[in-house]
Amino acid sequence: MNRKNSKNTKWKLFNGSLVAALAITMAPLNIFPQSVKADTNGDIHVQLLGINDYHGQLDTWRSIKDSTGKVVDYSGGIEYLAAYLKEREATNPANTLMIQAGDLVGASPPVSALLQDEPTIRFMNELGFDVGTIGNHEFDEGVAEMKRLIYGGSNPKTEKYEAKYGKFTGSTMDYVVANVVDDKNEPILPPYVVKEVGGAKIGFIGVVTTETPTIVSPKGVEGVKFTDEVAAINKYAKELTDKGVKSIVVLAHNPGSSQADGSNATGRVVDIANATDASVDVIFGAHDHKLLNAKVNGKLLVQSWSYGTAFSDVELTIDPATQDIVEAKAEIVDTLHSKITPDAKIKAELDGYKADIQPITSQVMGETADILTNAANASGESALGNFIADGMKATTNTDFAFMNAGGIRNPLPKGTITWGDLFKVQPFGNDLVTMKITGEQVRTLLNQQFNAPPSYNKIMAIAGLHYTWTDKNDYGKKILDIYLPDGSKIDPTKEYSITVNNFMADGGDGFTILKSGTNRVTSIVDLDGFVNYFKSFKGPVSSTVEGRVQLVEVTPATPVVGEVTNKSTKVTGKAFADALVKVQANGKVIGTTTASTDGSFTVEIPVQKAGTTINVIASDAKLNVSNAQVKVKDVIPPAKPVVNQVDDNDMKVTGKAEAGTTVTVKSGKTVVGTANANYKGTYTVTLTKTLKAGTTLSVTSVDKGGNTSPTVTTKVVDKTAPTAPVLVTKVTSTTTSLVGKAEVGSSVQLKVGKKVYKTISNKKGLFTFKISKQKSGTILYFTAKDKAGNVSKVTKVVVK
Template sequence: MKDTLLVSAGDAVGASAPVSALMQDEPTLNILNKLHFDVGTLGNHEFDHGVNEMLRQIYGGKNPTTHKNFNGLDFPYVCANVISEKTKKPLLPPYVIKKVHGVNIGFIGVDTTETPSITMPNNVKGIQFTDEAKAINKYAKVLKKKGIKTIIVLAHDPGTSNQDGSNANGKVIDIAKKVDPEVDVIFGGHNHAYLNTKVNGKLVVQAYSYGTAFSDVRLWIDPKTKDVITDNADIITTYQDAIKPDPQIKKMIDADEAKVAPLINQKLGTAAAALTGQQNASGESNLGDFITDAQRDATGAQIAITNPGGIRADINSGTITWGDLYTVQPFNNTLVTMNLTGSQLRTILNEQWSDKTDPKMLQIPGMKYTWDSTKDGDKVVSLTLADGTPIENDKSYTVTVNSFLSTGGDGFLELAKGANFVNGMIDLDALVNYVKKQTSPISVSTGDRIKKIN
């Protein structure tokens, strides 16, 4: 009898490498089936292409691009806090019960309530994200009435801790403090960090991302009481270069890579040194500079702005392929050019620090600014165009952003208040065209657009 269960805490698809994304992430889903996962829940990236596509990936249906049928997942997805506005009920089953050695174990899923602010509005149209802890408690009560004493939560919510479990913090930790004592384990997600601790007697774990580690949770359950009597967990690093690939999985990946190879292997240029999203102390990165230079070049706007969350990978030194650029910008966001006043630009820059624990430093060409971390409220000290001309509060400027930011995404609400919106090309196309125009090897210096003075 199976006594090891494989579970996923969300973001199994979306923002993925082109070998998966170009085929609507069916290659990834096929591998999850081959690995015989037992239960999963939704993350924010499951909504990258909207509710209907998310449901098609789970339950199967005709592929919108190839028009071939996809059978869907062989295991259930559960989510208790994503509610249909039409039915007022969970869009997916809120929980599932698995029997292991005669003991029923309940699994409840929840997705972060941040999802509507970090995806396009149309992607979550018709659904609501309710409080995670309240949803967990509602269905923990249902499970308890069924006699289930072992309850596991899959929560796509962030948390982190030291290696010894100390200094645990984050939303999933707050959730653990609020939920029913009968909950035994909470798997976290979303911030791709290390987490292994206990909160109010509950194991709370998270194992980074991209298969670099997994959470190995062990539960000993009394067959008479049906409750957990002993538990522990380790976060196991997967040294992928030190293992022999499974032959079945390797065959699947090789076949998928062959299908997309002609496109993703196209050589577009070379990089003299790595272009990375790693920001300096002021908040600027050379890849952020390069991407926004490409967007400004594509639209002719005075200024361009992009969010760090839209930069999904680095570009290594050497050959730059189409696939490299797709991996950096996989969302197919449209470029949107608008008019913003100097006052609005200052507001947008200050929105970078709306979340004091997780500032989101925008990448910018066409303007420069200095900022002071010791100031409350308005941290921006000086603000000019790239040539040093002061940006005036009442003057209008043309600004290009991606379509996600244009709706106020990532908390940059002022961007949604721009005027004269004009849609342009896809951000990936702008980046591809820009690389082709550069003289190789490409070298990008950084450090002159954003200056932290304190």
């Protein structure tokens, strides 16, 4: 089977069709092309061309403006993306793979969406995409439709086009996802695939954000579970390395961004890079439509905006002997129209699809006076969001309307507006739902825009009210004041009628409070309501940012906090008048008080360990917050060290001291060695030479706060045996007086048969014994014992 007619690469597959193999086993794929020679230097050079968050944007162009706002270029469009990818592929045709990191489809414009995203899949097949993972939007219409797009099959909405395009056979790229399982905990798709390029095996593992169940309609994720991305990656990375695959690339539909120079890399992808095994070499990010090109924890991280306006060109250098990636670098390439000629064949095919839907999309709905942008200001409000929320409220005649920001996909251009333009703004086909909630539940709903931990703030478009919020407060307390159109504050106990879409009504995007709403009624499809509201305007439509959402940047004076030690039972300082002061340690409140009129405060606290971070938070009546942090200072000296016995043969001093302290051993004023006590509190100080018996050692330990323990002294013990005695006298059978030499002051013992004689050597080391005459052949045994009790070797003397 030749998977890629546009390339001279033959792919070896399992027996039978690839689709059948996948559908039956759901096992990891191993697909290897014929080897291609490495370069003249011996290294294998592999090119990975990657996109993310394409969202079926086949005919979408993005304008590029200069500093004055003048349009100077465009990017995007499948005909331009195709031209760029083919151009880059031609630089290394045998060793190039094309990959995508999820959200290839979903929230698509009409040219793809009205044909169930089949055109996007066909274009990716034609371009020769090799590997992809799924994003949250692949679940928009449920798991069955997602698998149909992958493996092929008919959909009633597109059957009429089969005569023109043939039966839809699915995707020719290998889809992988390791962290989505069915109710039997089996992966719904292969967790990874292995490609062999130029003799190098490269493993591709796919994962998708675990937030998917909260940002997709519950029906979309029925029957599947999302597991931790890091655990899944590490599991299958080990499986790959066990199979001898040393080069591993992760396609992660998770957010991440950096500066163009690679600095300030942030996001879930960065967390994944720091937590995954070192065998992972490259991670393609996605989901938040940002630029990412950075090295983190030895891994290359990339993301190339979205909608085909750019792509990632990753160059891998692989050692053919070790199969390891020895270098990985990337370029994020914008698909600028001015730099390339669009692909004519792709353009013609795109025009064919556009002609299919033209009778629907070209219907004129009205006009706009200016661009209605969906880009939010710093507070989170957008002109288009206001217009849509106003339309929802007017359509259903409720008090308030709320629209999730993720459901507004594109701006409305200036001028004539068609049905297709409106579809691009709201492509999901959700139903409007009305319900009743209390004023207090409205506050909860607004606070749920900032639920922790946020991948991004989910600030809604609103109508019928306005509010202030601050980013300084804790989660659940971000919302300050909520006002009605007449300027009065919302009544927490009163019931209000509201309008949302069914995605939100079912708790989507984390708005779980809406599941508690009463008197729920399903109304018109949101797009139909949007179209009707737009058409109701007699003249050009306009909308502005009105201050419905206001970010309040109020930061009170930072508290000044006094020293806190590991003996302290109070925290003192100065904030501002009548401030509510909370003291936290290890994330828990350990004391509170109200500051006096001059701002001074004293908070009683339990004694804290040295090194603990104390967070002092001061807030005013409007919940404006400031805080300061101090570290608990260590002022308690360590306990006396314990010193094990040291003798004159030892080359080390050992014992126990407070963990982490520095132990110093001195002889007089001379330091003979230092060492750190380990986490168990044991230490070993190595000496440069043995110490004389009787030497007095002083031992102390100093903690990280500079506190010194009491001094412990110990004497070096004599453990060296005396030299064996030497007899000066020649012993014969007539000898009765013996003279010899031994260590000065040692106790010399003579043993003759069962009789034992003892004496002390004098200042010159001489000793004398008086004995009776002994027979020839009798053996005399001499030993010396010093004052420490060490005994010499035995000296044997035979009577002549």
